[in-house]
Amino acid sequence: MNSKKTMTLNLTDQEMRVLEDLSNQKELSKTAILRQALRLYQLVDVKLAEGGKLFFEDQKKEKAELMVL
Amino acid sequence: MRAQIQIVDWVTREPVEAELFDEVTVEHFLETQKEWRPVVVEAAKKMVHSGSPREVVPRHFHWDWTDKEPDLRILAFSFFGMRARGKLQGLMKLESVGRSGRIASQKGKPLTYVDYLETAPWNIKPLMQALGRSPEFAAVGTRLIEAAVRKSLDEGFKGRLALHSLSTSERFYLDVCGMTAVGRDPAKQNLLWCEFTPEQAERFLNEGAA
Numbered sequence: 001m002n003s004k005k006t007m008t009l010n011l012t013d014q015e016m017r018v019l020e021d022l023s024n025q026k027e028l029s030k031t032a033i034l035r036q037a038l039r040l041y042q043l044v045d046v047k048l049a050e051g052g053k054l055f056f057e058d059q060k061k062e063k064a065e066l067m068v069l
Numbered sequence: 070m071r072a073q074i075q076i077v078d079w080v081t082r083e084p085v086e087a088e089l090f091d092e093v094t095v096e097h098f099l100e101t102q103k104e105w106r107p108v109v110v111e112a113a114k115k116m117v118h119s120g121s122p123r124e125v126v127p128r129h130f131h132w133d134w135t136d137k138e139p140d141l142r143i144l145a146f147s148f149f150g151m152r153a154r155g156k157l158q159g160l161m162k163l164e165s166v167g168r169s170g171r172i173a174s175q176k177g178k179p180l181t182y183v184d185y186l187e188t189a190p191w192n193i194k195p196l197m198q199a200l201g202r203s204p205e206f207a208a209v210g211t212r213l214i215e216a217a218v219r220k221s222l223d224e225g226f227k228g229r230l231a232l233h234s235l236s237t238s239e240r241f242y243l244d245v246c247g248m249t250a251v252g253r254d255p256a257k258q259n260l261l262w263c264e265f266t267p268e269q270a271e272r273f274l275n276e277g278a279a
Binding site for chain 1 (some may be wrong): 143
């Protein structure tokens with residue numbers, strides 16, 4: 001595996017709470033959650049840059065396009 | 070990452086040194102198109118002409134790894150290759166984001182998904198039988214699945230792993246690897262979703278393939 005670099009991350013209380021909740025729900029470490037977030041962000045960013053669109057479909061099968069900055 | 074591993078010479082049953090690596094490039098994809106695909110297509114044609122049962126005729130004759138070249142730069146995807154005796158023996162693409170378990174006890178828990186796994190055609194017994202040759206190596210697929218489980222552990226997914234199996238490979242994943250058949254997926258050509266729980270993955274790594 002590639003060698004890993006260390007960084008310090010400053011989060012608000014609320015951001016830390018969300019990170020901890022996700023960590024508990026997914027049974028992943030906080031680091032693993034943030035790595036997942038980075039992967040997902042890059043994937044979505046690349047697909048949107050290629051002209052793809054991202055939709056969420058609700059229970060009624062209605063689709064809403066998600067805008068990502 | 071480059072690691073020395075062992076596969077097995079099909080004829081002598083002796084271990085053979087191989088290299089497992091994750092620095093896959095488009096050159097490897099081109100190698101599959103040049104060296105693998107013509108053999109797969111030739112064997113598939115012979116199997117069809119000789120009336121081989123439909124379920125043993127390879128389903129991956131149309132695969133083109135070069136389509137995946139843009140994915141080499143995306144963190145959500147990772148690739149592994151294996152080389153022995155100067156030739157590419159296997160190639161695998163993994164997804165490490167957006168997939169979760171379908172076994173009841175694993176629902177919602179993230180896992181590593183094997184998007185593509187291909188062994189060189191000269192390592193696939195039915196293909197070589199169709200061409201009147203002996204396969205060259207065994208255990209290539211097993212070593213790649215081991216690498217996938219280790220990737221899952223590295224991601225913090227505890228070894229959870231899943232894939233949609235082609236019909237010709239179901240027995241390998243279920244009987245040899247010991248994965249659970251969860252069900253056919255209408256959203257993916259009705260292919261069988263096979264999954265490792267953390268316990269199954271640990272057993273597979275510790276005890277090896279059946």
